Amino acid sequence: MRLPTLLLILAAIVLAAFFLGRQRALSLARPAGGVRSLHSLPKYYGYYASLGAVVPGIALLLMWAAFSDSLITSRVVASLPEALRNQPEAQLSLTLNDIRNLAAGQMQDESRSAEFAVAADLYNSLRDSSRKVLAGLVIALSFSGFALAWLQLRPQFRARNRVEAVVRFMLVLASLLAIVTTIGILLSVSFEALRFFRQVPVGEFLFGLSWSPQTAIRADQVGSSGAFGAVPLFVGTLLISGIALLVAVPIGLMIAIYLSEYARPRLRRIVKPVLEVLAGIPTVVYGYFAALTVAPIIRLAGQQLGLEVASEAALGAGLVMGIMIIPFVSSLSDDAINAVPQAMRDGSFALGATRSETIKRVVLPAALPGIVGGVLLAASRAIGETMIVVMAAGLSANLSFNPLESVTTVTVQIVTLLVGDQEFDSPKTLAAFALGLMLFIVTLILNVIALQVVRRYREQYE
Amino acid sequence: MLIMDKAQDVVAPPADTVPAAAVPADAQRLASDTVGDVTAKDAVICVRGGNVFYGDTHALINVSLDIGRNEVIALIGPSGCGKSTFLRCLNRMNDTIESARVKGDFRLDGQDMYARDTDVVMLRARVGMVFQKPNPFPKSIYENVAYGARIHGLAANRAELDDIVYGSLERAGLVDEVKDRLDDPGTGLSGGQQQRLCIARTIAVNPEVILMDEPCSALDPIATARIEDLIDELSEKYAIAIVTHSMQQAARVSNRTAYFHLGRIIEVGPTDKIFTNPAHKLTEDYVTGRFG
Numbered sequence: 061m062r063l064p065t066l067l068l069i070l071a072a073i074v075l076a077a078f079f080l081g082r083q084r085a086l087s088l089a090r091p092a093g094g095v096r097s098l099h100s101l102p103k104y105y106g107y108y109a110s111l112g113a114v115v116p117g118i119a120l121l122l123m124w125a126a127f128s129d130s131l132i133t134s135r136v137v138a139s140l141p142e143a144l145r146n147q148p149e150a151q152l153s154l155t156l157n158d159i160r161n162l163a164a165g166q167m168q169d170e171s172r173s174a175e176f177a178v179a180a181d182l183y184n185s186l187r188d189s190s191r192k193v194l195a196g197l198v199i200a201l202s203f204s205g206f207a208l209a210w211l212q213l214r215p216q217f218r219a220r221n222r223v224e225a226v227v228r229f230m231l232v233l234a235s236l237l238a239i240v241t242t243i244g245i246l247l248s249v250s251f252e253a254l255r256f257f258r259q260v261p262v263g264e265f266l267f268g269l270s271w272s273p274q275t276a277i278r279a280d281q282v283g284s285s286g287a288f289g290a291v292p293l294f295v296g297t298l299l300i301s302g303i304a305l306l307v308a309v310p311i312g313l314m315i316a317i318y319l320s321e322y323a324r325p326r327l328r329r330i331v332k333p334v335l336e337v338l339a340g341i342p343t344v345v346y347g348y349f350a351a352l353t354v355a356p357i358i359r360l361a362g363q364q365l366g367l368e369v370a371s372e373a374a375l376g377a378g379l380v381m382g383i384m385i386i387p388f389v390s391s392l393s394d395d396a397i398n399a400v401p402q403a404m405r406d407g408s409f410a411l412g413a414t415r416s417e418t419i420k421r422v423v424l425p426a427a428l429p430g431i432v433g434g435v436l437l438a439a440s441r442a443i444g445e446t447m448i449v450v451m452a453a454g455l456s457a458n459l460s461f462n463p464l465e466s467v468t469t470v471t472v473q474i475v476t477l478l479v480g481d482q483e484f485d486s487p488k489t490l491a492a493f494a495l496g497l498m499l500f501i502v503t504l505i506l507n508v509i510a511l512q513v514v515r516r517y518r519e520q521y522e
Numbered sequence: 523m524l525i526m527d528k529a530q531d532v533v534a535p536p537a538d539t540v541p542a543a544a545v546p547a548d549a550q551r552l553a554s555d556t557v558g559d560v561t562a563k564d565a566v567i568c569v570r571g572g573n574v575f576y577g578d579t580h581a582l583i584n585v586s587l588d589i590g591r592n593e594v595i596a597l598i599g600p601s602g603c604g605k606s607t608f609l610r611c612l613n614r615m616n617d618t619i620e621s622a623r624v625k626g627d628f629r630l631d632g633q634d635m636y637a638r639d640t641d642v643v644m645l646r647a648r649v650g651m652v653f654q655k656p657n658p659f660p661k662s663i664y665e666n667v668a669y670g671a672r673i674h675g676l677a678a679n680r681a682e683l684d685d686i687v688y689g690s691l692e693r694a695g696l697v698d699e700v701k702d703r704l705d706d707p708g709t710g711l712s713g714g715q716q717q718r719l720c721i722a723r724t725i726a727v728n729p730e731v732i733l734m735d736e737p738c739s740a741l742d743p744i745a746t747a748r749i750e751d752l753i754d755e756l757s758e759k760y761a762i763a764i765v766t767h768s769m770q771q772a773a774r775v776s777n778r779t780a781y782f783h784l785g786r787i788i789e790v791g792p793t794d795k796i797f798t799n800p801a802h803k804l805t806e807d808y809v810t811g812r813f814g
C-alpha cells in the first residue's frame with residue numbers, strides 16, 4: 061500500500077472516529093438529562109476519539125520514517141558477501157548507494173556483479189514487506205486507539221481538558237521544532253567551521269587584513285598560498301549595509317509617518333501594498349538596475365565633481381539595496397505607529413500640541429520597539445543580501461571605507477567559494493562555513509543589542 | 523420612538539439642519555429650543571446655534587449654552603445624545619475626526635473659536651480636556667506633567683519647569699503619592715492616580731476651562747470621591763464642564779446642569795432645580811430614572 065492511500069484511510073478513520081465519539085457522548089447524555097449532563101461539549105468527545113485514532117498511528121509512521129531505512133540497510137549489508145561487507149566505511153557507503161540506485165531501477169549497469177543484483181532484490185523485497193506491515197499496523201493501531209478512547213467515554217469524562225492538553229503539547233512541539241532547527245543549522249555550520257579553523261588560525265581569520273582564498277592545488281604551484289583575513293569582507297558588508305540603511309531608514313520612516321498620520325485611509329490602503337511590492341522584486345532585477353542604471357549615473361556624477369569612481373562602486377549597490385529594504389522599515393513602522401492608541405494622540409492634541417509635536421514626542425517614542433524591529437529586519441536583510449552586491453559591487457576584497465571604491469561582502473564570498481566543483485576539505489571551501497558562522501554570530505549580536513535598546517527605551521502604553 | 527416623537531412635539535422646530543450662515547445671532551430665539559436659562563453671568567464660553575454633523579448624522583442640533591467663570595456645569599443625558607460631541611466642540615477636538623463638521627457660533631472670551639485666524643493650539647491650551655479613560659503618556663510621571671509646559675515653552679529653565687510640575691501635581695492632589703517616584707512611568711499608577719495625573723497635566727498649561735468627559739466612569743468609588751473633591755477645589759480657579767452618567771455625581775459637584783436628549787439641550791438650570799423640580803417632561807423622566 062502506498063503512503064498517500066494509507067494517509068487517506070487514516071483520515072477517513074479519524075473522521076469517522078469524530079462522529080462516532082460525538083454520537084456516543086450524545087447517547088450517553090440522553091438518559092442522564094441531555095447535553096448539560098456532559099462534562100464537556102459533545103464535539104470534544106469527538107475530538108478525543110479522533111485523537112485516540114490518529115496519535116498512535118502517526119507516532120508509528122514517524123518512527124518508521126526514522127528507523128526503517130537503517131534497519132533495512134543493515135539487513136542488506138549482512139547479506140552481502142564477506143569481501144564487500146568488510147570494505148572501509150566510505151567504500152561501503154558507495155556500494156550501498158549503488159545498490160539503492162539499482163533497486164530503484166536507475167542504473168542498468170551490466171558490468172555489476174550478480175551480488176549487486178541479489179542485494180538490490182533483497183532491498184526491494186524488504187522495503188515492500190516493511191510497507192505492508194506498516195500499513196497493517198497503522199490501521200490496526202488506529203482502530204485500537206479509537207476503541208480505547210471510545211471505551212473511556214463517560215458523561216463525567218473530562219474530554220475538553222484532555223483535548224486541550226494534547227493541543228498544548230502540539231503547540232509546544234511546534235515551537236520546539238523551530239528552536240531545534242536553528243540549533244541544528246548552527247551546529248552543522250560550526251562543525252565545518254571548526255575544520256576550517258584547524259587549518260587556518262582563528263586570529264588570522266578574525267583580524268587578518270587580506271583576503272585571497274586561492275590556495276595551491278598542487279604542491280609545486282607558485283604564488284597562491286591563500287590569505288584568509290576576513291576583515292575586508294566585514295568592512296565591505298558594513299559599508300554597503302550602512303549605505304543601504306542610510307537610505308532606507310529615513311525614507312521608510314517618513315513614509316510610515318505620512319501614511320499613518322497624514323494620509324487619508326484610502327490612500328494608505330492603496331500605497332502600502334504597492335510599496336510592499338518593492339520587497340518582492342527579485343534581487344537579480346535590482347542587480348541589473350544597480351549595475352546598468354545606477355552605477356553609470358554615479359560614475360558620471362563623480363566625474364563631473366572630479367572624483368574617482370570605480371566602475372563597481374559600493375555606493376551604487378548600497379543605494380539600490382536601500383531602496384529594496386524601504387518596505388521593511390516603512391511597513392513595520394507603519395504598523396507600530398498605527399498600534400499606538402488614538403487616546404495618546406487625543407491627550408496630546410488636547411494639551412495644545414501640534415500634529416508634528418504629537419508625532420515626535422508621543423507617537424514615535426511609543427512606537428519605538430516596532431520601529432527598531434523593522435530597522436533590524438531591514439539590516440539583517442541588507443547584511444544577508446547577495447545578488448545586488450555580486451552584480452554591482454564586485455568581488456575584489458579591498459579594505460576600504462570609501463563608498464566610491466569597489467568592495468565585496470561576506471555573502472558574495474560565500475557564494476564564490478562554493479560555486480562550481482569543490483573539494484570539501486580544502487580551506488578554501490571550508491572558509492565559506494567559517495564566514496557563515498561569523499555572519500550568524502554578528503546578526504545574533506545585533507539582535508541582542510536591539511532587544512536591549514528596545515527594552516530600555518520602550519514606552520509602554522497600557 | 524415614542525420618546526423621540528414627544529421630544530419633537532414639544533421642543534423641536536421643524537427644520538433641524540440650520541446651516542451656520544442662516545443662524546441669526548438672536549440668542550433669545552435660539553434658546554427657545556431649550557427650557558430654562560442658557561446664559562450665565564460672566565460667561566467664559568458662549569455657544570449659540572451649535573450644530574455638528576458626522577457625515578449625514580446630525581449629532582448636535584441647534585444647541586446654545588453659556589459656561590460661566592468659576593462654575594461647574596454638568597452635562598447629563600442618555601448615551602449617544604451628543605454630550606461628548608458638545609464637549610469636543612469647545613476645544614475643537616472634533617477637528618481630529620475626519621467626518622465631523624461643526625456649524626454655529628462658539629466663543630471663548632468673546633472670540634470666535636472657529637474663526638479662520640484662530641490658533642487651535644492656543645485654544646486648546648486655554649480649554650483643557652480630561653478623557654473618559656485615563657490616558658497618561660507612556661512617559662515618566664514628571665514628563666507627563668511637563669509635556670504641555672514644554673510644548674508651549676512655559677518654563678525658561680529646569681527650576682521653573684520643576685515648579686510647574688510640582689504645583690500642578692499639588693493642585694491635582696497627587697503630589698504626596700508620587701513625589702518620590704517622579705521618574706516612574708505614569709502608566710504604572712492606579713486608575714484613579716492616572717486620572718489625577720491627567721488632570722495635573724491639563725492644569726499645568728494654565729487653562730481657563732477644563733472639560734471632563736465622564737472622568738470617573740472607569741474608576742472605583744474611592745477614586746471617584748477623590749476626583750469629585752478635586753473638582754470642588756479646582757472650581758475656584760477654573761470653569762469646569764463635566765459630562766457624567768451619575769446623577770449623584772452631577773448633584774454633588776455642579777452648580778448648573780444641562781440635560782441633553784437626542785442631540786438637543788432640553789433643559790438647563792440650577793442643579794438642585796433640575797433634580798428636584800424639572801420643568802420638562804423628558805428631564806423629569808431621566809432624573810427620576812424612568813429611562814437612560
Ligand SMILES: Nc1ncnc2c1ncn2[C@@H]1O[C@H](COP(=O)(O)OP(=O)(O)O)[C@@H](O)[C@H]1O
Binds near residue numbers: 581601604607608621
Ligand atoms: N466619530 C464619530 N463618527 C460618527 N458618528 C459619531 C462619532 N462620534 C459620535 N458619533 C455619533 O454622534 C452621536 C452623539 O455621540 P456622543 O457625543 O459620543 O454621545 P454621548 O457622549 O452623549 O454618549 C451618536 O449618535 C454617535 O453615534
Ligand SMILES: [Mg+2]
Binds near residue numbers: 605607
Ligand atoms: Mg460620551
